[in-house]
Amino acid sequence: MSDGTATVDDLDARLEKHRVELTGYCYRMLGSSFEAEDAVQDTLVRAWRSYDKFEGRSSLRSWLYRIATNVCLDMLNAGNKRARPMDLSESTPLAKAALSPRPDNTWLEPMPDARVLPTVEDPAEAAVAKESVRLAFMAALQQLPPKQRAVLILREVLAWRASEVAELLDTSVASVNSALQRARATLAERADSGAEAAVSDPLDEEQQKLLERYVAAFEGYDMSALTALLHEDAIMTMPPFDLWLTGHDDIAGFMTTIGSACEGSRLLPVQVNGLPGFAQYKPDPEKGGYTPWAVQVLEVSDGRLTGFHFFLDTERWFPLFGVPLHLEAEADQVEQGE
Numbered sequence: 449m450s451d452g453t454a455t456v457d458d459l460d461a462r463l464e465k466h467r468v469e470l471t472g473y474c475y476r477m478l479g480s481s482f483e484a485e486d487a488v489q490d491t492l493v494r495a496w497r498s499y500d501k502f503e504g505r506s507s508l509r510s511w512l513y514r515i516a517t518n519v520c521l522d523m524l525n526a527g528n529k530r531a532r533p534m535d536l537s538e539s540t541p542l543a544k545a546a547l548s549p550r551p552d553n554t555w556l557e558p559m560p561d562a563r564v565l566p567t568v569e570d571p572a573e574a575a576v577a578k579e580s581v582r583l584a585f586m587a588a589l590q591q592l593p594p595k596q597r598a599v600l601i602l603r604e605v606l607a608w609r610a611s612e613v614a615e616l617l618d619t620s621v622a623s624v625n626s627a628l629q630r631a632r633a634t635l636a637e638r639a640d641s642g643a644e645a646a647v648s649d650p651l652d653e654e655q656q657k658l659l660e661r662y663v664a665a666f667e668g669y670d671m672s673a674l675t676a677l678l679h680e681d682a683i684m685t686m687p688p689f690d691l692w693l694t695g696h697d698d699i700a701g702f703m704t705t706i707g708s709a710c711e712g713s714r715l716l717p718v719q720v721n722g723l724p725g726f727a728q729y730k731p732d733p734e735k736g737g738y739t740p741w742a743v744q745v746l747e748v749s750d751g752r753l754t755g756f757h758f759f760l761d762t763e764r765w766f767p768l769f770g771v772p773l774h775l776e777a778e779a780d781q782v783e784q785g786e
Contacts, residue, residue, distance in 0.1 A: 459496065459499060460496070462508060463492050463495055463496060463508075463512070464492075466508075466509060466512050467488060467492070468562075468563065468564065468565070468566045469566045470488045470491060470492075470512060470513070470516050471484050471485060471488045471563055471564050472563075472564035472565060472566070472577070472581065473513065473516060473520075473601060473606070474487040474488055474491075474516055474519070474520055475559050475564050475581065476580060476581065476586065476589055476597075476601050476605065477517075477520040477524070477589075477594070477597055477598065477601065478520055478523060478524070478530075479529075479530030479556045479557065479586060479587075479589070479590050480530060480553075480556075480557050481557045481558065481559045481563075481768060482557070482764070482768075483523060484559070484564075485563075487516065487519045487520055487523060488516065490519050491512060491515045491516040491519050492512075494515050494519070495511070495512055495515055506615070510612065510615075510616065513602070513616060514616050517598050517616060517617070520594070520598070521594050521595070521598070524594040528553055529590045529591065530553070530554065530555055530556040530557070530590050531554065531555065531556060531587060531590060532555070532556055532583065532587050532685060532687075532692075532757075533685045533686075533687065533689070533690050533691065533692040534683060534685065534692050535587055535590075536550075536554075536690060537690055537692075539683075539692055539693065539694040540691050540692065540693065541698065542693065542697075542698040542701045542702055542705075545691055545693070545702060545706060546691065547686075547689045547691060547706070548689060548690055548691065549688040549689055549690075550687075550688055550689075550690050551688075552688060552761070554687075554688070554690075555687040555688060556583065556586055556587055556590065556687075557759070558583075558720050558721055558725075558743050558745055558757075558759050558765065559581065559720065559721055559768075560718065560719060560720060560768060560769050560770070561578070561581075561719040561720065561721070561722060562719065563768075564581055565577050565578060565581070565722070576605060577605070577722075578722030579722060580601070580604075580605040580722075581721050581722045582721055582722045582723060582747075583721055583723070583745060583747070583755075583757065584747075586721070588634075588635050588638045589601070591634060591638060592631050592634055592635075595617065595627060596627045596628075596630055596631040596634075597631070598613075598617065599613055599617070599624055599627040599628050599631060600627075600628060600631040600632070600635075602616070603624070603628050604628075604632075610624045610625055610628075651724065654751060655724075655748055658677065658748060658751065658752075658753070659717075659724055659746070661673070661677055662674070662677055662746070662753065663715050663726070665677060666713065666715060667712075667713060667714060667715060669703075669710070669711040669712065669713075671700040671703065671704060674696075674700060674703075675696040675697075675699075675700050677752060677753050678696040678699065678752060678753050679696075679749070679750075679752040679753065679754045680695060680696060681694060681695060681754070682694070682695065682696055682699060682752070682753055682754055682755060682756070683754070683755040683756075684699045684702070684755070684756055684757070684758070685755075685757045685758065686742075686757075686758045686760060687757075687758075687759055687760065687761075688760065688761065689760070709730055710728070710730050710741065711731075712730065712731045713728050713729060713730045713731070713738070713741065714728075714729045714738050714775055715727070715728055715729075715744070716729070716771055716775075718743065718769050718771065720743060720745050720769070721745055723745055723746060723747060723748075724746050724748070725743060725744050725745045725746060726743075726744045726746075727740070727742075727743055727744075727766060727769060727771040728740075728741045728742045728743070728744050728758070729741060729775045732774070735774070736776075736777055737774055737775050737776045737777045738774070738775035738776075738777070739774060740762035740763075740766045740771075740773055740774075741758075741760070741762060742758040742759055742760050742762065743758075743759045743762070743765045743766070743769060744756055744757065744758055744759075745757045745759070
């Protein structure tokens with residue numbers, strides 16, 4: 449191998465080392481799983497092409513964040529703010545429930561933990577990282593102007609110094625501090641009671657048992673058991689549909705009427721947005737076994753489920769989460785095992 453090839457391989461490895469944290473940064477900025485991955489790819493390509501101009505006055509990591517920030521700000525110039533259904537409309541009573549889809553670029557998208565949360569040894573740092581990709585926080589970030597969003601993420605989530613952020617954004621420390629103050633005020637205004645998911649990392653014994661009861665209730669389609677696990681003000685959403693429901697009575701009512709095709713579903717655990725979740729498969733009457741239906745994201749607080757969110761575009765989500773696009777029926781699996 450020539451020295452030139454070795455240098456190229458070395459640079460590729462050095463850039464690749466930052467992919468997960470950069471994806472987490474771009475995801476928080478953009479609110480989209482796939483746009484975040486595109487932004488990071490663009491960042492790494494730009495860095496590779498212009499590496500000979502990198503003068504080393506800052507660290508490679510800082511330089512990559514500068515490029516990633518510029519890529520994200522360019523992408524956000526279109527002005528699109530991704531949202532959850534409850535950010536766009538009032539809750540719908542079950543009697544008026546209708547499934548009206550909105551375009552994909554409307555919605556805040558789910559993201560596997562492994563793609564955005566780098567391994568860190570400090571438990572406090574890991575907890576902050578997880579909290580900063582939860583759906584409620586991500587939705588609040590989307591309400592900030594792009595530069596305020598960047599400042600808040602760099603300062604509060606990634607713990608950069610104000611002087612480092614000022615250098616990255618080509619602005620003053622005073623400007624950074626002002627932007628951070630305004631961003632904090634906006635987030636404080638949006639902080640609504642009960643919206644925060646309070647889950648341990650790892651899950652404590654009580655939370656683990658709650659999830660086990662949830663799986664048993666959902667797979668058994670036992671609405672009384674499921675209702676007992678839900679907070680009385682629990683929220684259910686189903687992007688790309690803008691419908692959202694509040695309260696265990698309407699949720700259970702929906703699941704036994706419009707959502708009754710989910711009866712007999714199977715759930716596989718996934719780690720999503722710093723929260724527990726499941727890949728949901730419903731029975732496939734044509735092929736047998738089970739077909740993908742949703743990625744579920746669960747919010748837990750005070751021993752109850754306060755929110756569960758069904759992301760239905762399974763052709764996009766299931767490959768992203770690395771889960772199969774078909775499950776065999778249990779009887780078939782037993783026969784194959786023999």
